[in-house]
Amino acid sequence: MEWEDEAVVLSVRRHGEHGGIVNLLTRSHGRHAGLVHGAQSKAKSGLVQPGNHVRAWWRGRLAEHLGSLRVEVLHAHAGAVLDDPARLAALSSACALVDMALPERQPHPGAFVALEALLTALAAESWPSVYVHWELALLRDLGFGLDLSACAATGVTEDLGYVSPRTGRAVSRVAGEAWKDKLLILPRFLVEGGEGDDGQIRQGLTLAGVFLERHVLAVHHLAMPAARIRLVDRFRA
Structure with a gap:
């Protein structure tokens, strides 16, 4: 099972040493979570800041599984307000x-x-x-x-x-x-x-x-x- 959708990052919860369970609000699939590998790393932590507008790809063996997420930032709303x-x-x-x-x-x-x-x-x-x-x-x-x-x-x-x-x-x-x-x-x-x-x-x-x-x-x-x-x-x- 897999889908691609626009989404807004809602929250990130640490999972293991480097990963994170990311909650999204998607345009077509509602509020949906998935595991982002390396979410705690410097390279990816900025991608999954709450408020960011992203393109998301979710994949899971079954629809009810947590599954994994890959995200690409479309608009970094979070970075725009960090100093306010x-x-x-x-x-x-x-x-x-x-x-x-x-x-x-x-x-x-x-x-x-x-x-x-x-x-x-x-x-x-x-x-x-x-x-x-x-x-x-x-x-x-x-x-x-x-x-x-x-x-x-x-x-x-x-x-x-x-x-x-x-x-x-x-x-x-x-x-x-x-x-x-x-x-x-x-x-x-x-x-x-x-x-x-x-x-x-x-x-x-x-x-x-x-x-x-x-x-x-x-x-x-x-x-x-x-x-x-x-x-x-x-x-x-």
């Missing part, structure tokens, strides 16, 4: 969340396209807003999307300012005033477009984090990735 702690935290957080969230070997082409778009967008000044949108898109791809289209209480579509942590539905500022201490803040850029300032980015990360914790991490008894915690700290007021 905030962007590096975003890249590492995204790769870790996908590695935790997606089931193995089930195609998620939309998730691949979204992750590659995020990694490309890290070069732009608007990357923090793109990152928040990406986390909400990941939740949506997993079947846990938020409904920010109208107020859950009144049906109005304007002046939406909160989200119910129970239902994931938007609530208008007027309808939510009496319960605002129990609601999550909905930053304006998520409903009005444009970019959010640092405070709004933190609100967006807090919003997405509640639902990532509940629907992605808690069910697998996993903790929030350290890189995401560092990312949130970068936008602390």
